[in-house]
Amino acid sequence: xxxxxxxxxxxxxxxxxxxxxxxxxxxxxxxxxxxxxxxxxxxxxxxxxxxxxxxxxxxxxxxxxxxxxxxxxxxxxxxxxxxxxxxxxxxxxxxxxxxxxxxxxxxxxxxxxxxxxxxxxxxxxxxxxxxxxxxxxxxxxxxxxxxxxxxxxxxxxxxxxxxxxxxxxxxxxxxxxxxxxxxxxxxxxxxxxxxxxxxxxxxxxxxxxxxxxxxxxxxxxxxxxxxxxxxxxxxxxxxxxxxxxxxxxxxxxxxxxxxxxxxxxxxxxxxxxxxxxxxxxxxxxxxxxxxxxxxxxxx
Numbered sequence: 001x002x003x004x005x006x007x008x009x010x011x012x013x014x015x016x017x018x019x020x021x022x023x024x025x026x027x028x029x030x031x032x033x034x035x036x037x038x039x040x041x042x043x044x045x046x047x048x049x050x051x052x053x054x055x056x057x058x059x060x061x062x063x064x065x066x067x068x069x070x071x072x073x074x075x076x077x078x079x080x081x082x083x084x085x086x087x088x089x090x091x092x093x094x095x096x097x098x099x100x101x102x103x104x105x106x107x108x109x110x111x112x113x114x115x116x117x118x119x120x121x122x123x124x125x126x127x128x129x130x131x132x133x134x135x136x137x138x139x140x141x142x143x144x145x146x147x148x149x150x151x152x153x154x155x156x157x158x159x160x161x162x163x164x165x166x167x168x169x170x171x172x173x174x175x176x177x178x179x180x181x182x183x184x185x186x187x188x189x190x191x192x193x194x195x196x197x198x199x200x201x202x203x204x205x206x207x208x209x210x211x212x213x214x215x216x217x218x219x220x221x222x223x224x225x226x227x228x229x230x231x232x233x234x235x236x237x238x239x240x241x242x243x244x245x246x247x248x249x250x251x252x253x254x255x256x257x258x259x260x261x262x263x264x265x266x267x268x269x270x271x272x273x274x275x276x277x278x279x280x281x282x283x284x285x286x287x288x289x290x291x292x293x294x295x296x297x298x299x
Contacts, residue, residue, distance in 0.1 A: 001025065001180060004074070004082040004099065008032040008046040011169045012085045015106060016051060018173035019083060024180065026057050027077050032088045033061040065095050074098055081183075083176055084138060096138055101183065103138040106172040108165075109199070110150060111136060112191040115143035116199040120161050120168065123199075125224035127216070130154050131164065133172045135179045137188050142198075146188030151175050158246050158273075160226040202229060209233040209242065211255035211298065215268030219245050222270070230276070236295045243282055244274035255297045261285045263298055 003024045005016050008031045020026055029052040037044040045053075052059045062070050071094045079099040084091070085106040096103050109119035110132045123131045132152040139145040151171055155164060179186060207229050209218060222245040225231040230241035233255075248271035252264030261272040276282040277292075 001080040002027050002078060003180075004028050004030065004077055004079040005048075005052075006030040006082055006084040006087040006091075006103075007048045008088045009086050010047040011108070011165060011172075012048050012087075013051050014169045014173040015083065015085050015176060016048060016055075018177050019180075020055060020057075022177045022180070026052075026055075027079055029057050029059045030074075030087065031059065031061050033063055062089075065089055066092055071095055071098070081180070083180075085172060085176075091138065093140060096140070104148070104176065104179065105136045105138045105143070105145070106176055107134045107136055107143055108168045108172065110134065110152060111143060111147055112193075112196040114197055114199040117201045119199040120164050121199070121202055121224050122197075123224075124155060124159065124161055124164065125220050127220055128155055131168070133168055133175050135175055144191060146190050148186045148188055149175055149179050158223070158244070160223045160244060162227050204229070207231055209298075211263065212266040215247055215265040215270045218263075218265050219247055219270045222272070226274075227282070233298045235298055239278055240298075241276040241282075242272050242274075243276060245270045245272050247271070253297070255299055257294060257296060257298065260289060261294075 001024050003019055003026050005019060005026055029048060031046045031048040034043040034045045049059055065071060074095050075098040081101040082099045082103040084103055091103060109123060111134045114122050130152055132150055134147045135149045136147050137145045207225055209221060209231050222231045222242045226243040232239055232241045248262045248269045250258040250262055250264060250269040252258050254264060254266050256264040258264055258269060262269050263272060272285055274282060274284050275288050277288060
């Protein structure tokens, strides 16, 4: 098939690679424009942009697809289908209609649960037992289109967003290749009206840990926000990101350190197993606490 690929972050890269390996003709790759990053604020291409150039594929990164020129350029590609995964721009109807078989989206949730921007974070933070990948026929609404295939997977008790991100990316790559191979035989299923939830973007205010909450909630927050933006707290006056955790036994005042880094919550306790101190790299707790004079309590 003649495929237009539309994606931007690291999550999308395995999908691009899988489509090329499966023998599809990638006629163009669309991604977000390069943006200033790092200390020097030099423009940095997205992971998809960098990988596409390494694969010697043509790349476009318009700021918008709403103007007629951009839409005409897209239509002129004569694509059989567009595959969209974490692209970052809204597709106008003219773009959705241009490929012969329309546009397929790879969404990292079991729709209609967790439509929107942060489905992996939200699934862990909500304590979902399972998630998955849906291949969806795109329409004008936000993740409202009919679903062609769905692949389910359990969420591990200590799994972080980073862990789940990598698994779902690989699952999405396999699922889209299978879907394109079997496209004439797939029957789109309308999403049910019941069970719709929205995965809103993560706000800065959500990332600070409130130790008065239950250990179950704190553990989900730490794992759900790892590695980015990272749940954080204060150890004395030092801001620390907590990156991995599990439930632990023990009781005490909220925020009290009970063991090497077991921390009491409003109900129960969590064991922090990885963290990142200010100005340092992420480390396992055993390495992080060497030579560190910890306070008696985290706030």
